[in-house]
Amino acid sequence: MPPSAVSLRRDRPSKQTIQLKNHILLQLTQGDRDTLLAEAECVRLPAGSTLARPGDEIASIYFPDAGVISVVSEMATGHQVAVAVVGREGLLGVGAVLSVQSYVQRLVALVESHGVRVCADRFRYVFGRSDLLRRATLDALGRRFVELTMVAACNRVHSHRQRLARWLLLITDKAGQRSLRVTHDTLAQMVGGPRHAVTVALNDLRGDGAITYRRGKIDIGKRSVLMARACECYLVQTGFSPR
Numbered sequence: 662m663p664p665s666a667v668s669l670r671r672d673r674p675s676k677q678t679i680q681l682k683n684h685i686l687l688q689l690t691q692g693d694r695d696t697l698l699a700e701a702e703c704v705r706l707p708a709g710s711t712l713a714r715p716g717d718e719i720a721s722i723y724f725p726d727a728g729v730i731s732v733v734s735e736m737a738t739g740h741q742v743a744v745a746v747v748g749r750e751g752l753l754g755v756g757a758v759l760s761v762q763s764y765v766q767r768l769v770a771l772v773e774s775h776g777v778r779v780c781a782d783r784f785r786y787v788f789g790r791s792d793l794l795r796r797a798t799l800d801a802l803g804r805r806f807v808e809l810t811m812v813a814a815c816n817r818v819h820s821h822r823q824r825l826a827r828w829l830l831l832i833t834d835k836a837g838q839r840s841l842r843v844t845h846d847t848l849a850q851m852v853g854g855p856r857h858a859v860t861v862a863l864n865d866l867r868g869d870g871a872i873t874y875r876r877g878k879i880d881i882g883k884r885s886v887l888m889a890r891a892c893e894c895y896l897v898q899t900g901f902s903p904r
């Protein structure tokens with residue numbers, strides 16, 4: 662079995678061998694990874710399914726192996742705004758090592774996703790003894806911090822079309838696919854605007870040849886055009902300096 666392959670519980674008592682793709686898990690030594698994943702579970706999430714709700718205890722850490730998880734803030738008014746998306750480069754539930762007891766946002770699978778779930782106590786144990794896990798976790802947290810502060814400004818300054826183009830680029834990058842099945846409501850969450858603004862933005866991008874859009878399915882057409890229509894925040898979210 663290659664070093665990145667592990668056998669994990671799926672439907673007890675059977676086990677399933679998976680090829681790890683999560684960048685954080687792949688950075689660990691074999692010993693630390695074995696300890697961390699000793700009782701881990703493989704979790705599959707259909708598109709649209711919820712991984713955690715606001716108020717849920719952070720009892721486990723989730724490492725995506727494939728797919729994209731959206732981090733959605735929910736307001737008392739019912740407004741929902743996506744503030745980050747996490748793929749195989751990151752992890753979810755890291756508040757478990759920051760004295761945060763429960764989730765404050767909803768975690769939703771934007772596309773069909775799967776990953777590895779590790780009990781928070783075990784994560785804290787390995788976090789305390791593995792320099793590599795600490796460094797990789799803090800790097801991921803640093804990127805999340807930059808992303809959250811950027812999205813706050815982006816939602817205030819940039820247009821709905823720019824924001825939609827940015828999210829479409831980011832989600833298809835992380836999902837490794839050029840087409841997405843998403844509802845209008847989900848797009849409104851991503852953009853942080855009303856449904857009619859999403860309709861206008863979609864029509865603009867379709868008119869430019871950046872995308873095709875039919876019955877809830879978006880296909881990326883001319884990616885170079887989509888990049889030209891996205892705001893500079895896309896480069897920040899992907900780790901490049903815009904200047």
Ligand SMILES: [Zn+2]
Pocket residue numbers: 814815816819823824827892893894895
């Ligand atoms: Zn922006």
